Amino acid sequence: MVDMFKAVPEVVRSATERSSSVLAIAREAMEARLPEGMAEAVGRNKPPRVSGPGILVSDVFYPVRTLTADDTEVLLHFLQDGLSEESRRLRFMSPMPTVSPAAAAWLASRDNYERVALAALDPADTTVVIAVVEYASVSDGPPEVAVAVADAFQGKGIGSNLLRMLATMSLAAGEPVWRCDVLADNDGPLRLLATVGTVELGGVTGGVRSVTVQLDPERLLGTTVVI
Numbered sequence: 001m002v003d004m005f006k007a008v009p010e011v012v013r014s015a016t017e018r019s020s021s022v023l024a025i026a027r028e029a030m031e032a033r034l035p036e037g038m039a040e041a042v043g044r045n046k047p048p049r050v051s052g053p054g055i056l057v058s059d060v061f062y063p064v065r066t067l068t069a070d071d072t073e074v075l076l077h078f079l080q081d082g083l084s085e086e087s088r089r090l091r092f093m094s095p096m097p098t099v100s101p102a103a104a105a106w107l108a109s110r111d112n113y114e115r116v117a118l119a120a121l122d123p124a125d126t127t128v129v130i131a132v133v134e135y136a137s138v139s140d141g142p143p144e145v146a147v148a149v150a151d152a153f154q155g156k157g158i159g160s161n162l163l164r165m166l167a168t169m170s171l172a173a174g175e176p177v178w179r180c181d182v183l184a185d186n187d188g189p190l191r192l193l194a195t196v197g198t199v200e201l202g203g204v205t206g207g208v209r210s211v212t213v214q215l216d217p218e219r220l221l222g223t224t225v226v227i
């Protein structure tokens with residue numbers, strides 16, 4: 001097991017001897033420790049300056065922000081145009097050919113405490129939401145979590161990375177268990193949830209399976225840095 005706290009200062013110290021700017025030092029320190037290919041990816045896609053949180057997935061930096069009631073329109077656009085009819089059915093567990101503005105308003109309305117939504121943005125147009133993970137406290141059980149990724153962006157690792165971010169926040173807030181409802185024949189979310197914790201399948205009622213996830217901090221480490 002590598003002791004990051006001992007190893008990292010040593011790298012920074014040796015970079016400091018040769019570089020003058022803080023950024024150059026940080027960059028060199030990162031490159032020295034990132035797995036092959038990753039340092040190049042970070043350099044190629046780095047934003048012009050540090051502008052906020054985000055996830056780096058297959059070379060691309062996706063900004064991430066929380067949603068608020070002001071985001072009703074961008075959320076409506078995501079649900080109606082970003083998701084296919086089938087993805088909407090899977091997310092809402094019933095057919096939803098069109099999304100009503102009222103439904104979008106309810107989903108966007110978050111207090112960022114009991115109801116939190118993290119949205120990943122299209123790097124090419126950061127006014128467009130391409131993925132949303134939602135978290136809602138309930139009075140009589142673990143918080144409920146739901147996730148959806150725009151069809152054009154599925155299968156790239158965005159859902160799992162965004163979920164990791166939410167899982168980290170949830171653990172930090174003292175909520176180590178989630179509940180998630182999925183259609184009984186929808187396996188994708190089960191594999192996705194297994195990237196952040198241990199999934200326990202509950203019973204099926206009316207075609208909907210209730211799933212419990214015991215969040216596992218070990219699975220949230222992201223990139224493993226070999227030293």
Ligand SMILES: CC(C)(COP(=O)(O)OP(=O)(O)OC[C@H]1O[C@@H](n2cnc3c(N)ncnc32)[C@H](O)[C@@H]1OP(=O)(O)O)[C@@H](O)C(=O)NCCC(=O)NCCS
Binds near residue numbers: 091155189
């Ligand atoms: C379920 C859902 C959220 C998954 O999101 P996603 O961004 O496609 O998920 P990921 O890309 O992180 O992982 C999905 C797959 O892509 C793979 N993957 C991960 N990183 C990848 C990468 N860089 N390149 C290609 N594939 C990758 C994963 O291994 C995973 O494969 P698997 O399905 O065989 O396990 C998305 O399919 C969706 O929105 N479905 C409709 C709504 C829904 O079902 N919601 C759940 C009910 S709340």
